Structure formats: structure tokens, C-alpha cells
Amino acid sequence: MMEADVLIIGAGLMGASAALHLSMRGYRCVVIDKASPGRHASGANAGGLRQLNRDPAEIPLAMESARMWHQIRDLVDSDCDARFPGQLRIAENAADMDKLEQRAALVRSLGYQHEEIIGKKELYQMVPALAPHCVGALVCRQDGFARPYHTLTAFRLKAESLGARFYADTEAYQMVQDGEGWQVRTSSGTFNSTFLINCAGAWAGKMAAMLGEPVPLQPKALMLMVTERLPHFVDPVMGAASRKLSFKQMQNGTLIIGGALVAKLDFEREKTDINWEQLMESADTVLHFFPQLKNVRIVRAWAGIEGFMPDNIPVISASGMNKNLYHAFGFSAHGFQLSPVIGRILSELIIDGRTPLPIEPFRIDRFNSAI
């Protein structure tokens, strides 16, 4: 039987970040994963570091996480290939611009300054290669991107160096409260711990149900495609006000193209199938903004399985049912940027019993009346 202070289910970004922050404060952590670290959404996402256009409830967390990202080397001894060229939401007409201005006004009214409107002139200074029809944008200049699997690896290696242990191919079959602590039966034997954290991503709904706390989590597979390498021609990460787009050029020159494109998913078999219809639309959108990319070759398309909540914001919460149980899941395809701060929040909840950040909107029991 294996012992730990904290057992974390799911070796994705949230699990690895929790393990790191808890290990930094001397807690012995074990992270188990039914596959391998970062096998699904944590390894297969677009790597966006975005504060721009977030749900108001997430803004304080995203801002704190952004501060951590800008000094990520101090945390994990690696820069995770993070770059901060800003993120944009582009307006193509007056209606788009209206929409963006309303958003900027909302953010200002909440007391934040990170999202600002730029006009046509500055937009084309930032992205000279853009097709000429655009009229302006909403921008967050501190935003950027990093490499997801590298980030996960950096978090894992740092956590391991502080004593955390990761077990791959270890599926949780049963979690039983044992006095104040937990006994978890897995495919690699039984683990005993004082605390238990559910960071199981798309499978967190299944875990929550097994723990007697069902949530309306829906697994979906989001697609991305990557192109061949091109000479450097664009800095910021781009989205659009009224089209599905996520577009960036990586350090090595490849373009990562996505934007909430949903693949066909057979969740039980963990099988994803590319939805070409959506990729066609996505390619058309990209060429709309950058017609010069017509002959650029697509090297690879893939999909990662992620957990979505009905309100598109995550669950970050102590259990409403069981003592010493915590949840962090349902990031609805925008968790990458939040991962550093989520691990810290979990460590604070476990060790200090509270966190200075406002996490009330992310309570797990907020869906209770809906179930």
C-alpha cells in the first residue's frame, strides 16, 4: 500500500501544478493518471496565454496567473517557451467594433485595464500582413502563448524534484473515505492519503459521480491543425469578433490554427475523428484574413479531449459532500493559462483552508438545482 499526504487524480496541467505547489510547501504528493501525463487536453491544446475576453469571474485568476507566467522560470526552472506578443480580437466591420467596445466598457466598469481597443492604424502596425478590410481590435498586450507539453513536463519535473511521484497507466477504480482520509483502489494497487484532488479533465465528471457528487460535465474533443514552417510574419495571437478563429505563429515558424473546432468523439472508446467540415470552414476563415497563405501546407490535424461545463467556467472547489476532497476541472478549453494559479489555489485550500482569490463562482454545488 502506498501512502501520501495528497493523492491527485489526473496528471494533466492542473494535477501537475497542484503537485508542484503542494510539494513546495512540504506535502508529499502522488499523482496518478489512467494514461500518461498530458495525454489529452493538457498535451494537445493550443497553448494560448489569454486574459482577453474571459468570463468576468475568471479575470482575477487569469491576471494572477499572468503574473506567474511572466516569471514562470522562477517557478519551474524553464521558460516553457512562453512568449508575450499580445492577443487580439479582430473587428471586420462596425458591428464587430461595437461588440468589442461594449466588452471593453464592461471590463473597465469592473475596474480592470488589461483589455483595450485599438483602431485600424495600430492594428496594421501590429499585424502588417493582415488583409486590408479589418477596422480595429480588442487587445491584451500582456498575453501570449507557450508550449503545452513542455509546460506540463516542466511542472512535473520540478514537482518530482521536490518529492512528488507520478504514476502513469494507473486508473482509479474506487475512492473510499477512510476516517478523515482516503483510500483509493487503482489498477496499480491501493493508495492511502489524507487529501484527495480530482483533476481528471474530461474524466473528472466520472470521478465526481463516483464520489457521490455528480456534475453536468460534457466531454468534447477540440481540433487544431498545424502547418509547415514559414518565415516569421506575425507576432500576436489572433482571434476574431464574429468568426471562429485562433491563429498564431510559433517560434519555429509553424502556424497553429484552431478556434473551438469540435471533432467527432466516441468518449467511451476515447476515439476522436477529425471533422473536416469544420476544418474547411476554419481554413476558409484563415484565408479570409491572410489570403497569401493559400499554398501553405497543413502538416497535421488532431483533437484533444477536454471537459466542458454548461456555463463554460470551471469547477475549483472544496467538495460539498466529503471532507478533504477538492475538485479542479471543467476548464472548458481555456484552462492552460490558468494552470499555474490553480495549483497554488488548491495548495492554499488544502494547507491554509482558504485562498485570497475569489473562487466562489466556481463552486461545485452551483449545478445542484439543475440536476
Add this chain to the structure above:
Amino acid sequence: MNNHYQMLVIGGGPAGLAAATIAANSGVSCALLDEQPAPGGQIYRAVEQAPELRAQLLGADYQRGKSLVENFRASRAVYFPNTSVWSVNEQREVGVNYQGDSRIITADHILIASGAMERPVPFTGWTLPGVMYAGSGQILFKSAGAIPEKGVVLAGSGPLLLLLAWQYMRAGVKIKAMLDMTPLGNRIMALPELPRALLAYQYLTKGMTLQRELKQAGVEIKNLVSDLRAEGDGQLERVCYRHRGREHTIETDLLMTHFGVIPHVWLTQAAGCRHLWNESQQCWHPQHDEWGATSIEGIFVAGDGAGIFGAKSAEYAGYLAGLQMSYAAGAVTRGERNQQAIVYRKAMKRDRHIRPFLESYFHIPREILAVQNNDTVVCRCEEITAGQIREAVANGHQDSNQVKYFTRCGMGPCQGRQCAQAVAHIVADAGGKSVSGQSCFRGRPPVTPLNLEQLAQMKRRQR
């Protein structure tokens, strides 16, 4: 091109041609998609157009393809040359690129007859210009009659090396050296398989004849060669190797290597078919039944893409798959299918007697496959070395796909075709595990080149 066919065949080699011919003749609506400009596959490449002299130089086995292609041309199967397939999925939707136009078509049944590819084996200097596969050399000869003007060094282990040497010798190419890297132990390992191989004695006789004629022509064959290295400044200048305990160097600007062939599994992988590791053939192949049916309903395989058994077996397997697909389409009865299958099964069994012997004799040693020199580039697209792969394993990235995520090995334009095998061997070696338990890189479409405009234009056409 229609939007739907009862049967789609991908690949115009012996397996695809046989399947399409037999199915079309039984009344199934059938289309064959071929990347090449004319039917024949790699083995019978350009067999319709090859001038008499070239066909003679290539030998009688090459000319066998002629009647196969004639029968296909005479059938009602529709032929689409220069057509690439960039995606296949479980729903039997096939992404096709035809005459510069991309589209997605569907079929009740799909035969993937993708054939074989050279087994990529990285060694020091293998990425230098001037180093190429023996198979590529043979393709140039078959399709364009092109031969090396200034001579060539041949190196590696496998029947194709011998065949190409013989074809080159007859065409008057200067063979500077033939470096056979087959280890001594293989001859002993292969001995128990010899009695069965004698049942397919014509292959053994052919091999011996080729060797004898090469020797008579004065070609220098060096056996038990090891430590092959290609050297040069931006271009191959010399080949270094070890023979009988001594180092040797040959000046050359052309080296052709061959380490056997492996199934071309990129389409079956993209489709999500289950694949198995074949220890004897040292490769992955799609799991399939006696008719070629894979783990996915309606998707079949035949020929070397299903496992390496050579051109004749590929043809027989193609007929069997074609019969089963005709039966599934209601074009022949179960009795007719079984009756017609007998002759092909018999011929196939006879033809395959040689395989266990060949597989043992030409078994590539683990130390060659699991690239020992850590400075050797394994992924040529992303320039990742064997040492970087071993380092990733040491950092806890325990399978090929994790190593790929971390190092970018296999993420370049070739999609890992040139390094997937080597990475699996190195990862297994570094982790002290068997390669049979390793996973291949997960299939990521598009399988063949597709650009943004080709993808976008499919959307615009729908509007």
C-alpha cells in the same frame, strides 16, 4: 469522380489491381485511386510503357505485371491516376486529391492496398545528399531508365539489394562495392526454415543465380560488413565501414542502402485500424482476417501494406479481398466466393513458403535498428538525434508519442514516416523494454499533402 462507390481501392499495385479487376468483373461499381500516373505500383512501375530492352534488363518477374495491368484495363473498374488520398476514417469517408481538386467521397467497402516502403534505418551521415534508398534507385530505373553515371556503392541487407545490383550490373552501371551487412548469426538462425523454403525453391534459385552472375561480372561483394558511415562536406564524398576487423573507405558520391521493406501503414493508422507488431518481419501491420478485413467494418487490406509477403502473394491477397468485397456487395454468392478462393489460397500458401527463411536470414540486428550513435540524426525534418530521444526517455517520457510531443521528433512534414520505427526501437532500447510493446506514432491526418486553399475550396463549393 462520383461521390460514392460500392468499392474503393486505394493503390494500383498487384493487390489493388487484382481486387479491383475481380470485383469489377463480378459487377461491383469500383474505382481505383492511384498516386502513380499508371497502374502497376512500385513493383510493376511503368510496366505498360517500359521499352522492351528495359523490361528485359529488369527481368521476367517484372514482366509478369503486364498481364495483370491488361486485365485491369479490360475490366469496368474506373481508374484515377495521380490521385492522392489524404484521409480515411471509420465512416469510410475518403479525402481525395484529384486533378488539383480536393473532395471527400464515400464507399461501402474500402481496400487499402498501400504497399511497402523502404525500412528507414538511420546511420551516421544518412541525411547527406548522395545517400538514397535502393528502392528509389530502382524506381528511377523503372520509370525513366535513369542509372547512376558515375557508379554507386550499395549497402545494407535484404533481397532488393541483390536484385538491384544485378539489374544495375546488366545495365552497365559501375558497382564500386556491394556491402552486405547481414550478420553471420542470421545464416544459422535461418537454417531451420530452409526445408520449408525449398518448397518455394524458385526464389532460392533466383537468389543464387543473381549472386553467381554478379561474381562472374566481377562485382566485389563484401560480406559481414558493419559500422557503415557516410561522410562528406554537405554532400556524400566517401563511405566508411568495417570489414574483417579493419576500417575501409571508398570514395563515392552515391550510396544506395536497403534494410528491407515494411508495410506502408499510414492510411490504415489514420483510419484507426488496429495494428500489431510482427517480430519476425520487424514492423507494424494492420490486424486482418483471411479475407483482409481489418478491425474496422468495411475496411480491408491486401498486399505488402498488410504485411510483407511480396508481389505474387499481394496479387492473390488482392483477389481474395476482392472476392469478399464482391460477396459483401451481393455480387457473388458465398459458395461462388469460396469456390473461387480455393485456387488463390493454394497459390498464396505455396508462394509464402520462402518467407520464414527470408525473414530470419535478413533479420536486421537490434543494434542497427536502435541507432547506437547518439549523435546520429533520427528525425531529419526536425533534426532530432538519437541522444535527444534517449534523454527524453530518461526524463520520464516513456513511449514514442510522449517522446514526439516533447522533442518534436516526427512532427515535421514527413509526419514521422522516416523516423517512427527508429524512434520506437530507440525508446524501447533506452527503457530496457521490448519494441513489441511500443506504440507507433498516432495517425494524424492529412496523410498526404493538403494546403489551406484545397481545404477551404471544399467549403466554398458547398455554398
